[in-house]
Amino acid sequence: MRKIFRLGLLATIVGGTLGSGTLQASSQDLELTIMAPAGAGGGWDSASRSMQDAMMASGNAKSVQVVNVPGAGGTVGLAQFVGSADGNPNQLLVAGITLVGASISNQSPVDLTQVTPIARLTGDPLVIVVPKDSPIRSIDDLLATIKKDVATTIWVGGSAGGADHILAALVTKAAGADPSKINYVAYSGGGESLAAMLGGQATAGVSGYGEWEGQIKSGDLRALAISYPEPIEGIEARPLKAQGLDIELVNWRGIFAAPGVEGDDLDKLKSAVEKTVKSAEWKAILKARGWTDYYAPSDEFKAFIGSETERVKTILTSIGLAN
Amino acid sequence: MDIFSFLIDGFALAIQPANLVYAAIGVLIGTSVGVLPGIGPALTVALLLPVTFKLDPGGSIIMFAGIYYGGMYGGSTTAILLNTPGESASVVTALEGNKMARAGRGGPALATAAIGSFVAALIATAGLAILAPFLVKIAVKFGPWDYFGLMLIAFVTVSATFGSSPLRGLTSLAFGLWLGLMGLDQLTGQARLTFGVPELLDGVEVTTLAVGLFAIGEAFFVASRHLFKPEKPIPVKGSIWMTREDWKRSWKPWFRGTVIGFPIGALPAGGAEIPTFLSYTIERKLSRKPEEFGRGAIEGVAGPEAANNASAAGTLVPLLTLGLPTSATAAVMLAGFQQYNIQPGPLLFTQHADLVWGLVASLFIANVMLLVLNLPLVGMWVKLLKIPLPWLYAGILVFASMGTIAANPSVTELLLLTGFGVVGFVMRRYDYPIAPAVVGLILGPLADSALRRSLQMSLGDPMILLQHPSSAIMIGIALVALVAPFVFRGLAKFRQDED
Amino acid sequence: MTQKTLRIPNRPTGVIAVVLFVIGFITYWDASHMKMRATYGMSASAASYFVAILFVALAIGHLISAFKPSDIEAENADWMAAGWIGLALAGLIGSIWLGGGFILGSTLLFALTARAFGRKALLVDLCLGAFIGVVVFLIFNKLLTLALPQGPIERLF
Structure with a gap:
């Protein structure tokens, strides 16, 4: 017992x-x-x-x-x-x-x-944006800018090696530039990189769509594309895939x-x-x-x-x- | 201005009896969770957020505001009474606050912290209502080069905490800078000084260093002197309330702290630590009794506490106007808004004006409630120090380690905490100041990444720091502040020689 | 021993100088082994080199002041008491490392620290420490749902 x-x-x-x-x-x-x-x-x-x-x-x-x-x-x-x-x-x-x-x-x-x-x-989809008064109006414009000078195309986004960085590298590669030459400035989170975008210190930015949704809807940022393979209801920006780039990252x-x-x-x-x-x-x-x-x-x-x-x-x- | 009519509507909502009760409950549980070590305001709000979901939106926002302020206040209580700052922004509070508590003036220290927080939050919240749209425009223009300039100014002011010997002060600062190197570099992902230990990849937590150096180092030190110079039981001298003299010495620091804290808090990467350092330095410079600094000067509690709270209100500027969470606490608040179906961002003020101003009014109410509920409790908190010394220090150690375990239950973290305790003991024994080490750990990584971000954006051209007038001015101020004392000393000497 | 102290009047400062040299060297060595380079601007190693140089400068400063008469008199220390605190912290770390859990660890930490301050009533202190440990555990685990390290005692709840 x-x-x-x-x-x-x-x-x-x-x-x-x-x-x-x-x-x-x-x-x-x-x-x-x-x-x-x-x-x-x-x-x-x-x-x-x-x-x-x-x-x-x-x-x-x-x-x-x-x-x-x-x-x-x-x-x-x-x-x-x-x-x-x-x-x-x-x-x-x-x-x-x-x-x-x-x-x-x-x-x-x-x-x-x-x-x-x-x-x-x-x-969750990532989004690629540019400041509202940027001359870049479409993803093709962005690709052309990268191709012209990859070093002065300043990207901002989350931590080095994270999903944001990966997407920026994929786009750089798709533009025909050397991804190792990408000028990606890493910030600790969506908040700080958003400030850098709004302050006009960067050419383009990457973040989770949800984090920057408010600025995109208000017109302070121009969304060029989302990285989700299919269009998402309520998101105006079209997938990269639908714009002729074979890139998806979720x-x-x-x-x-x-x-x-x-x-x-x-x-x-x-x-x-x-x-x-x-x-x-x-x-x-x-x-x-x-x-x-x-x-x-x-x-x-x-x-x-x-x-x-x-x-x-x-x-x-x-x-x-x-x- | 319909801002004010909205604000009045907000107050009408917040002042309903049921909502006042929610505010009181929020403040009480916020304070009681906030005093637990290792649980700063951010974690307090994160943990208690689910509690508020059960109420209607109005009530829950009010309770949320109460929890937020309660958590903020709870963090400074432990810093003052137990020398264990719950978050990096209360490190400076511990410097003078704990010395005051040791001298039996814990009551006035807690009171000036509470009233200073109240005053700061009141003014800063008003500032939020009036200045937000204007401030935010400047704030986003702040580039990495400007942050670097701000860091330089902050670095120069650190020397105020150096104590008697510049060599020992600089050594302490260098130790902090060295710890700041540890971990993955934010910009390149390069590991620095991690020696292959994965737990070190995230770097050293500021609270781990502060609690190790302050609380555990202190316990070692006091125990080692116990036989020879027994620590006297802590007396409670005079009134536990602030005297007329205390009031006189506190009110200016409250206002100055607010003026420093609010704009820096509104910067997207300004944070709450830098204003507390700046406020401490300024109060030390302006005090009519600078010799009391390091031994429990009430200005050194009043100013930094006000700066801390004002910067917390400042973080609401980018949060409400841009949807930009710029601190851990703001990030949690953002999550809170989303639960109430508010999407912070540029449209918030136009789409949900009623809720925003309801929140602002709630913050006011919660602030008053905090003062009303906590001032009577000061007497109870101070009695904590009457616990016999062995139990008091045993309790402090249990609380200090518990905070570390709760935040990150890893043996490596505890080993670090103990190691910092030993270093703190050695530093105390050989008269090295402690605060510069903590400052170095906070500022070092920030200055490093600000400088390198600038240079990355300019493709390596250092002139970028001087091309922007704002950063050039700040770098100039830092240089002047660095050189001026030497020049003045030299001039004084020169004049003496002339005589 | 007395002869050596005669030659270096301020021995602790001399020791600290050596420690600073070593830290400076380690930092330099670590920086020289970094592989990731920033494509533009400064690499992560720049700050490391800066700190390494700072440490060497401070070490030289300490070395110089080690040869001056000491301006601070180190007090007598009760190493036993400091040792008890070390043991108390070791008790906590050991308990968590070996799976003894949070409550056991805090109990040891509390009782041994009280011992360091001269209390002899170990049993009372153990009970008090255990009580605090249990209360804290219940608050964190049940009320706040923050998981503290679990050992056999914690699983009883």
Whole structure:
């Protein structure tokens, strides 16, 4: 009796560490921990907490906890996730395209191909803008300007090696200029780079569409194109693809399970996430936050991660941020 | 001017009894979460934002304003009482505030911080209503070269915190600059001084350094002297309220702090730290009792606290007029607006004028509420210092490390905190001033990226710094401020020789 | 020992001079190994070189003042007490590193720091520390949903 009690206690303690996966009958009993590899308040954190709310409100998990592990564009959190959650079916990770780039440019020993993709969740378009009194009126004008003198074409956007930088490099390359010669001035966030755009210190700027939406609508910035493959309702600027450039880049976020999670455990997570994403609660969150739905199920997402990693690596190498 | 009619409507909304209750609740929980170390105003608002969603939009904006001001005030409370600044903007407050608390004048220190914040917020909010459209036009014209000029001025003023020896002061500053190098360079993504440790790629947190040097270094130092020079239990001298003398010495710093804080806060990359340094320096220069600085001068609390709050109101200028979040707190506020379906930006004032002015009125109300609720609490806070020394310091260490753990639960961060504690101990023991190290960490990276952004935009031509009149003037001011003391000293000497 | 102190009147300053030299050298070495170059303007290494030179200059300044008589008298220090605080912090870090959790760590930190200030009632302090730890944990974890490091004690809640 005593021994059983002790075993039970041990199981509780171990269960707390490793999760009590084997004991679960249905997905409604899931007790999950989502790691946001960023500080509280940021993009991945709000995605994690939104997922937490939606999963619990839609009844697809019993309890969900969010843990923040900030550091180095998410690579610190990813390394910890790969190391400590291995095979644990109760641990999830929220991450996005920035982490793909950060893993490469920080020469991190881990990357997103080592974890188990569950679903791609959201994907926000980037936008390319010029100041309102700029002589550049179209994406073709911008390409011509770049071609004429790549050095004096000053780009502003988010951190070096991030999605904004990658898009600027892709456009520079498409203009026929050497992407390693791009004059990209990195700022810490959409706010500071927006000030540089409004102050007329730059030729062109890149940011998430949502961050600069107000200025675009008021006419203080002229949007030339968005990087989303298809037109988006409510956004006037047309996709690069529709303007003859074969460029698409989406600031996506997805959810992952630990390495080595497979079989029933994996199926349970997949179905819980899928049901959540299709729930009214999740739709309401997307609307409130202004996120664009970019759902893709596990298998499609897995292939996507592979191709995205390759693509980002090529671009970062071409601008000298990776070797 | 329909600004004022909107403002009156806003007040009519904010002053309803139910909304006053929401404001009071917001201030109370904001203060109580804000005093937790490591949780600055930004995180306080982020954590408590969901609480406000449950109310109607009017009530929730008001509660939100209360939480915001409560969180701001809570941060300076820990800086004054426990020497653990909750955010980088209260570092300067800790300098003199904690010295005052140690001398038994924690009550007046807290009071002057609270009233100074109130005055500053009041004036700055009024400034927001009147000057916002004008200020913002100047603010966006501020290029990297101008920021570099501003940083140079800030650097020169740091010498005010150097203490007795320029060599030791410069060493402390250099230590801060060195820590500022650590991490990924923002412009090129190059890692500096990270030695292959991924946790160092984000650089050193200002609060980790400040808490390590201030709180933990202090604990080491006091413990090491305990046998020989036992620290006396902290007395509460005289009234816990401000005396007539305190009022006389506080009111000018409040106004000066406001005048410095508001415009710099309105700059997209101005921040709240630089105005607090500038205000500290100016008060030190203007004080009739400069010898009290470093030992608990009330001007050194009144001015920087006012500057801090005024700059917080200043960040609302680009936020409301451009939708530009220029500080962590502003970014969280932006998220708050979006929850109320307000899209900040150039159209906000025209499309949602009622809500904007409702918010401004709420900020006023919350500000008054903060003063009304917290002044009586000053007496309670001061009693905290009556805890027996062993428990007081044990408590400070637990709180200090807890803040670090809450912000980033990593062993590396704790090791850094401990390491800074040891460095702080050595610095105290050999009479190195502490504040320049924190200043170096804050300003170093800012000056570095401002200079390099300028040179990147000019394709390497350094003349860009002088071609813009604004930056040329600021660089000139910095040069004059640097050279003038030497010239005056030389002149004085020259005159003496003549006599 | 006395002979050496005779030759360098201000030994701590001399030691600090050496430390500054070393930091300056490390910074220089780090900067000389940077690979990423800015295409336009200054590279990230420029600031590193600047700080390295500053450190060397300060080291020389310290060296000079090390040969002058000291202007500050270092006080006697109770190294035992400082050691207790070191141990207290080590207790916290160790507890979190080894998975002992936040509450255990804070308990150790609290009790050992109180010991550093001369309190002998270790058991009382341990209880008090544990109480504070539990309260803080509950506030952060339950009220604010900020996850603090978990160990066996935390999982009981």
